[in-house]
Amino acid sequence: MDSLDPRIQRLDKSQDLPEKENLDQLETYEVFLQLKENKPYQHVGVVHASDEDLAFLFAKEQYSRRLTCTGLWVVRTSNVYVSLTTDNNENVYERFEDGKEGDISFEVFHLLKRGKQHVHAGTINSDDIKSAFGIAAREFGETTALNVWIARSADFLKSDPGDVDIWSTLPDKKFRDALAYKAGDKLKNFLEKNRS
Amino acid sequence: MNKTALKELLFKIADDQLILGHRNSEWTGLGPILEEDIAFSSMAQDKIGHSYAMYQILEELGEGDPDQVAFFRKAEEFHNSQLVELPIGEYSFSLIRHFLYDHSDFLRFDMLRNSSYELLAQVSSKIRSELKYHTMHARTWVKKLGTATDDSISRLQNDLDALMPYALGLFEKSPYEEEIISENIFGGEEELRSRWLELIAPIISKTELVLPDPEGVEPVMGGRIGKHTEYLQPLIDEMTEVMRIDPDAEW
Amino acid sequence: MYGGGTIFEKPENKDLVNEDPVKLQEFEDRIERGEKIEPSDWMPSLYRKQLIRMIEQHGHSEIIGALPEGTWITRAPGFRRKMALIAKVQDEVGHAQLLYSAAETLGKTREEMINDLLSGKSKYSNIFNYPAFTWADSCFISWLVDAGAIVNQLANARGSYGPYCRALDRICAEESFHLKYGHHCVIYMATGTDIQRKMMQEALNRWWKPMMHFFGPPDKMSVHTELLMKWKVKMATNDDMRNQFLDMYVPKILELGLEIPDPELRKDEETGKWHYGDPDWDEFYRVIRGDGPCNAERLEVRRIAEERGQWVREALKKAETAYVTPLA
Numbered sequence: 153m154d155s156l157d158p159r160i161q162r163l164d165k166s167q168d169l170p171e172k173e174n175l176d177q178l179e180t181y182e183v184f185l186q187l188k189e190n191k192p193y194q195h196v197g198v199v200h201a202s203d204e205d206l207a208f209l210f211a212k213e214q215y216s217r218r219l220t221c222t223g224l225w226v227v228r229t230s231n232v233y234v235s236l237t238t239d240n241n242e243n244v245y246e247r248f249e250d251g252k253e254g255d256i257s258f259e260v261f262h263l264l265k266r267g268k269q270h271v272h273a274g275t276i277n278s279d280d281i282k283s284a285f286g287i288a289a290r291e292f293g294e295t296t297a298l299n300v301w302i303a304r305s306a307d308f309l310k311s312d313p314g315d316v317d318i319w320s321t322l323p324d325k326k327f328r329d330a331l332a333y334k335a336g337d338k339l340k341n342f343l344e345k346n347r348s
Numbered sequence: 349m350n351k352t353a354l355k356e357l358l359f360k361i362a363d364d365q366l367i368l369g370h371r372n373s374e375w376t377g378l379g380p381i382l383e384e385d386i387a388f389s390s391m392a393q394d395k396i397g398h399s400y401a402m403y404q405i406l407e408e409l410g411e412g413d414p415d416q417v418a419f420f421r422k423a424e425e426f427h428n429s430q431l432v433e434l435p436i437g438e439y440s441f442s443l444i445r446h447f448l449y450d451h452s453d454f455l456r457f458d459m460l461r462n463s464s465y466e467l468l469a470q471v472s473s474k475i476r477s478e479l480k481y482h483t484m485h486a487r488t489w490v491k492k493l494g495t496a497t498d499d500s501i502s503r504l505q506n507d508l509d510a511l512m513p514y515a516l517g518l519f520e521k522s523p524y525e526e527e528i529i530s531e532n533i534f535g536g537e538e539e540l541r542s543r544w545l546e547l548i549a550p551i552i553s554k555t556e557l558v559l560p561d562p563e564g565v566e567p568v569m570g571g572r573i574g575k576h577t578e579y580l581q582p583l584i585d586e587m588t589e590v591m592r593i594d595p596d597a598e599w
Numbered sequence: 600m601y602g603g604g605t606i607f608e609k610p611e612n613k614d615l616v617n618e619d620p621v622k623l624q625e626f627e628d629r630i631e632r633g634e635k636i637e638p639s640d641w642m643p644s645l646y647r648k649q650l651i652r653m654i655e656q657h658g659h660s661e662i663i664g665a666l667p668e669g670t671w672i673t674r675a676p677g678f679r680r681k682m683a684l685i686a687k688v689q690d691e692v693g694h695a696q697l698l699y700s701a702a703e704t705l706g707k708t709r710e711e712m713i714n715d716l717l718s719g720k721s722k723y724s725n726i727f728n729y730p731a732f733t734w735a736d737s738c739f740i741s742w743l744v745d746a747g748a749i750v751n752q753l754a755n756a757r758g759s760y761g762p763y764c765r766a767l768d769r770i771c772a773e774e775s776f777h778l779k780y781g782h783h784c785v786i787y788m789a790t791g792t793d794i795q796r797k798m799m800q801e802a803l804n805r806w807w808k809p810m811m812h813f814f815g816p817p818d819k820m821s822v823h824t825e826l827l828m829k830w831k832v833k834m835a836t837n838d839d840m841r842n843q844f845l846d847m848y849v850p851k852i853l854e855l856g857l858e859i860p861d862p863e864l865r866k867d868e869e870t871g872k873w874h875y876g877d878p879d880w881d882e883f884y885r886v887i888r889g890d891g892p893c894n895a896e897r898l899e900v901r902r903i904a905e906e907r908g909q910w911v912r913e914a915l916k917k918a919e920t921a922y923v924t925p926l927a
Contacts, residue, residue: 267765
């Protein structure tokens with residue numbers, strides 16, 4: 153049968169399609185959101201993109217098209233250093249050797265419970281990535297975490313504070329919200345009419 | 349305030365947004381990359397939402413229910429530019445149209461924030477903030493594909509050449525242009541056109557693309573007074589197919 | 600949107616003999632304690648394989664599932680329905696993105712998954728091989744197919760693999776919008792004019808059988824999945840999910856004055872189980888093998904979409920691109 157979708161009917165289906173070429177996989181970027189002012193950034197997932205600018209554009213609509221948002225960070229997955237994952241009651245910070253402070257700024261994220269998402273613990277300064285884990289343990293080690301991610305602050309693309317208004321109308325987009333679809337009255341009138 | 353002039357302005361803005369939002373939604377589920385599919389769909393929703401907001405203002409001004417007023421018209425009663433009604437083409441075509449249109453739309457609402465018609469000024473502030481992302485999106489893509497491969501550059505250039513006359517048609521003057529400006533409802537098409545050129549020219553110049561000289565291009569006018577291409581009436585028929593099954597029903 | 604019709608391979612005993620028994624025990628204990636497995640943890644290769652298969656099928660179902668409802672995007676009646684339907688179909692694409700990302704953490708790239716979809720090697724939910732003839736069909740899908748999907752996805756969100764559970768938490772939150780939107784659309788149709796009521800009843804008649812198929816074949820006909828249930832890969836049996844769906848939605852359909860096209864459908868109050876007429880399981884298997892009304896179109900459309908987008912992807916590609924597996 154021919155397609156029922158007028159959009160599909162308009163597609164050119166006459167030509168023989170070549171087998172899909174096996175393209176290189178675009179890289180992934182890890183995405184972190186701040187849902188409200190003064191809340192820590194949290195990991196929400198990845199986007200596939202070719203650079204930070206595009207990753208930011210994609211992440212904005214894939215991860216912050218609902219609820220509220222006040223900030224968005226993206227960083228290339230391959231720029232993130234990852235610790236091992238411990239059991240739920242063992243603090244992974246205790247596994248890191250102490251490190252030296254330095255001039256390079258790093259963002260630290262940790263996982264507090266399996267199945268949850270990494271949250272931003274804070275920013276530290278160190279000389280290199282190995283030391284950064286040590287400094288992170290010194291700064292945040294009182295919290296029991298199971299897994300730690302660290303990446304250089306300079307590798308992140310962070311939303312410009314002047315652009316926060318790109319999220320300002322989210323609460324107005326009620327058509328994307330379950331609460332906007334109340335048909336109770338219509339149903340009630342219908343049921344009452346049927347009873348009488 | 350000259351209500352006729354104001355309504356004429358609102359109708360043309362609203363129709364541009366409705367038709368372009370409709371066109372862009374043709375990519376939903378069929379986009380070139382999953383993430384881009386999502387981003388483009390959001391902007392299609394925004395466009396239709398902006399149009400709805402304009403029609404709600406028109407309702408305040410005495411026009412009827414937006415769903416009735418907007419959808420049950422013939423092509424010659426639509427005030428949109430011809431730019432927005434053209435079929436979606438390949439993705440480069442839709443992207444270039446989005447780039448050209450959204451920068452003008454952003455500036456239009458930037459100017460309308462100062463409208464003497466308060467309700468419009470308020471709504472414009474909100475719409476402008478959404479359009480900020482739309483222009484960010486358009487700019488990033490044009491910079492990227494306009495500097496990438498020979499193939500992507502030549503695709504974008506062809507579409508830019510084809511669409512420039514239509515884009516200049518966005519600034520077709522209203523019969524009430526003088527009143528609109530003198531009553532501070534809107535700064536006028538001429539100002540918008542020059543601000544638009546100032547905004548897009550530097551973006552294009554950072555790519556391998558060449559912006560056609562606007563003075564050497566004959567703008568495609570007529571959309572604002574109901575002159576349309578062969579593509580608009582079928583679009584309207586399709587858009588209203590369900591509503592026309594039973595025009596009195598609530599859907 | 601996804602049901603319980605995942606096609607699992609039958610696990611063989613030999614699949615486990617090569618695994619380190621100590622690690623296997625630790626892995627099973629962790630699941631038993633109710634803890635999630637994270638991507639960097641040790642896991643048996645059978646677990647990895649079956650999870651990839653399940654999450655990938657789920658992802659494919661979302662991207663293909665965007666097509667039947669997409670049929671009505673340009674014809675949705677009025678401003679609000681137009682915006683909502685675009686948002687709804689957009690969500691399905693978004694869900695595919697989330698699910699593919701979750702499967703990627705297990706070591707299969709999105710590109711490989713899409714190749715397997717297009718070549719027919721990997722499956723998606725059967726229900727999307729049926730056409731959406733009228734606007735009422737799209738209302739049915741938004742309400743009831745999504746309702747069925749929520750039953751399945753809420754169960755799976757309690758599963759053992761962290762990244763899949765995280766994706767499902769978000770997916771379920773968004774599906775609650777689909778469900779309410781769909782119910783809203785169906786209420787407008789069923790309580791509307793005679794023409795609308797007729798359209799809605801006809802859509803229900805068309806979709807009831809695929810809806811029964813949606814949860815997969817009866818347990819007595821399915822591959823044994825005890826091990827997958829122990830590992831919390833599969834969380835509820837097909838019959839349980841179908842039963843839960845019927846419990847929740849049959850009364851809501853009937854209150855709208857619609858008739859369910861199955862004269863045998865009734866609930867056994869003693870056992871709490873629904874009895875339903877044979878929805879033709881042969882047809883279910885025929886459609887899985889590729890012989891449904893829209894199988895060819897669905898895959899062709901995805902192929903065209905990929906083909907038309909290829910120049911964009913080529914243009915973005917960089918010489919030094921080095922893909923690594925996403926983190927979580």
